[in-house]
Amino acid sequence: MCLVDEQRRAARNAPMIRRARHLMPAISTAASKVSQLLLISAISYVYLGESANVMLVAYLLISSFVQLSDSGAIAYLLVNGSLASNARAVFRVLLIQTFTVGAGLVAGVACAIVFVGVHEPQLLAVLVALSAVQLADGLSRIVRSVFLIRGEPMSFAVPEFVVAGVRTAVMLAAIFTGDAIWLWLAWIPSLLALGYSWWAVARHFDRASAAVAVPFRSVLLYGVSGSISSLYSQSPVMIASIVLAPAVAAPLAVAYRIAQAAEFVPSTFAQQLLPRIATSLGRSRRRVGMFAALGALVGLAIWLLRDVLAILIVFPAGTEVVLLILILSLPFKFANHFLISLTMAVNILKERTIATTALAITAVVLSFAVCMTAGTSVSVAVLASVVEIALTVCLASLVGLKSTAFRRASLSTPPARDLVS
Structure with a gap:
């Protein structure tokens, strides 16, 4: 009877557990967005007066260029789910995203220098580091979208939780110390998460599958x-x-x-x-x-x-x-x-x-x-x-x-x- 009761309880709880698992990507993305807001908070605390205004406007401008230069890679993979098991196809999609977003970041930094007035080397170094954060985060989400196609929402969410936690700690250090070096270090956890995501996804690629053409257009x-x-x-x-x-x-x-x-x-x-x-x-x-x-x-x-x-x-x-x-x-x-x-x-x-x-x-x-x-x-x-x-x-x-x-x-x-x- 005890075993039967446990089986019935497990059957009742299964839909709730399934719904909770499917909510994990949204919750992990929420944690990531909170850490990004802390990044803006760190900018407003580290820099004062006109420098704070310049950095806030420049960061927003670069973020806008990132959105405009997105290749649509994640939507392409989600719509063409059969490509998720092909290593070459996913890698080519990543290359396309890197090319387009990289061009957008270069244009954004150039506009920040020319129009917003980011001329100090220290400010420019921090902006470049924050640009690398956006590029690495975007590539990591594309890689982890393979987990969504496979029906593994927890595998998608866990790396983002880790990055959000580490970034939050780094930004809090920047807020309390007022040192810009912490802002510059923000790209490191994002790059590590990208490397781990590729390793985790690559373990399940079909090595025997033939190369699939992924047209740039x-x-x-x-x-x-x-x-x-x-x-x-x-x-x-x-x-x-x-x-x-x-x-x-x-x-x-x-x-x-x-x-x-x-x-x-x-x-x-x-x-x-x-x-x-x-x-x-x-x-x-x-x-x-x-x-x-x-x-x-x-x-x-x-x-x-x-x-x-x-x-x-x-x-x-x-x-x-x-x-x-x-x-x-x-x-x-x-x-x-x-x-x-x-x-x-x-x-x-x-x-x-x-x-x-x-x-x-x-x-x-x-x-x-x-x-x-x-x-x-x-x-x-x-x-x-x-x-x-x-x-x-x-x-x-x-x-x-x-x-x-x-x-x-x-x-x-x-x-x-x-x-x-």
């Missing part, structure tokens, strides 16, 4: 589409960082990084759902609403915790107003993450690219106009929120048209007849 199709989608949201802050003085752009830089840190929630869930979205399109409308509601809850939590964040990060004057405007758009931003995954699942990447290109061009033009006329962080934040809402309408329309076409095609197709010989 196929990967970039995801990346270009994603980069254009990012351009609409990144162009206001990028142009503000270049055009406005660091003291004016600093509130936007801090508020943007806080709001952006919350995006790990929809991006992680959307990535986990991507392999299954195509088989459950009927639930899409409900899932869009769930993502939007989640965005509202996260935005409310950020606003309630703003005083704690103001202690953690030294807020430049005017940051709270900018933060409020940005978090009001979080429901739309969260919904957009799922809608973007949905466009991949229903294979309308080209249509999405065309639509988002038009929106991105409009955002760039309006960003220049707002920065040159109003010239405040608040006006740029309002523009970023309006553009986010416009993208929601655009993506929802594309998915709706595609779904309508599917339904009409299924209704117009006559049922197959049984042939009786």
